[in-house]
Amino acid sequence: MQNQHKRHILLVCKARHERAAQLGEEIRAWLTGQGHTADLVEAGLPSSLYSASDLDFVVVLGGDGTMLGVARRLVGRNVPVLGVNFGRVGFLTDAQPEDWHEKIEECLKGQEPIRSCMALRWSVLRSGAMLAEGAAINDVVVSRGALSRLVCLDIWADGQRMGSLRSDGIILCTPIGSSGYNVSAGGALLYPLMDAIGFTPVCPFLNTISPMVFPGKTDIQLQILRGSTDCYLTVDGQEGQKLEMGDILYVSGLPSAVQFMGEGTSFFERLRTRGFVLQGSTGNNTGENL
Structure with missing residues (x-):
């Protein structure tokens, strides 16, 4: 370790989580003892440390929600993120607390x-x-407000009009975000390393537009039409913006925008352990079934 290149590491702890904060302090003490620069922040708080020019990688002590918030701050930075799981699902995290060292x-x-x-x-x-x-990182969602009325949207893909849609909303997701709200709404489960955008209407009226998958470079445009109820834009289930009639939402893919460290459990093993895939036991169909 004495000849190892000295690194700058940012540790981000899950907000108001005592065990994550304690482990963060332990890891910071160990890293500084090895001659590295280590900073510790609580997730969700503003900090200039995310934009440090000499940052080598980030360690997130939290669950998938904490990982998403940190990853959004690092889009396009080429700064990889290692997740230490203090959450429930752990799709994005790669290490358990006992394995941090x-x-x-x-x-x-x-x-x-x-x-x-x-x-x-x-x-x-x-x-x-x-x-x-x-x-x-996961998805961009346009959805209705509290009233049980429909959202009315006009939709374009790469400048070509797809048509109008009346529904409870629409989900645009990345491959790694496809296993969340998107799948629950009937959208496709996408392999994480694909360069693609999932497009899933939520409870569409008369099923005018079906779920689709677009190439990642597609530019998608949604316009809020007259007749819509109160509707909202939600990003990764964490950030929100109220929309009004006439507002136009533009969404496009950013290839290789975030980096996650660790090989971890395979995609299909994660699906099996989290209930997405059932193991066949009889007949000729002995593979996995979604």
């Missing part, structure tokens, strides 16, 4: 593989002016 040593030595995944870039225009913009 071995995993971080491998990261410091450059022995952990890095998986590059796409993200989504979104923006909202109102009366021709930019209202809001950002990135999404």
Whole structure:
């Protein structure tokens, strides 16, 4: 370890989680004892440390929600993220708390593989002016408000009009986000390393447009039409923006926008252990069934 290149590591702990904070302090003390620079922040709080020019990698002590929030801050930075699971599902995390020492040593030595995944870039225009913009790791969702009325949308893909849609909403997701709300709404489960955008209407009226999968480079445009109830834009289930009639939402793919460290459990094993895939036991169909 004495000849190892010194690194700058940011540790991000799940908000208001005592065990994650304690382990974060333990890891920071160990890293500084090895001669590395290590900073510790609580997830969700503003910090300039995310944009440090010499940042080598980030360790997130939390669940998938914490991972999503951190990854959005790092889109396009080429700064990989290692997740230590303090959540329930752990699709995005790669290490368990008891294994942190071995995993971080491998990261410091450059022995952990890095998986590059796409993200989504979104923006909202109102009366021709930019209202809001950002990135999404899992999904961008347009949905109705509290009233049981439909959202009315006009939809384009790469400048070609697809048609109008009346529904409870619409989901645009990345491959790694496809196993969440998207699948629950009847959308396709996409392999994580694909460069694709999932497009899934939520309870469409008369099924005018079916779920689809677009190439990742597709530019998708949604416009809120007259007759819509209160509707909202939600990003990764964590950030929200109220939309108005006439607002235009633009969504496009960002290839290789986020990097996750570690090879971890295979995609299909994660699906099996989390109930997405059932193991066949009789007859000729002995594979997995979604």
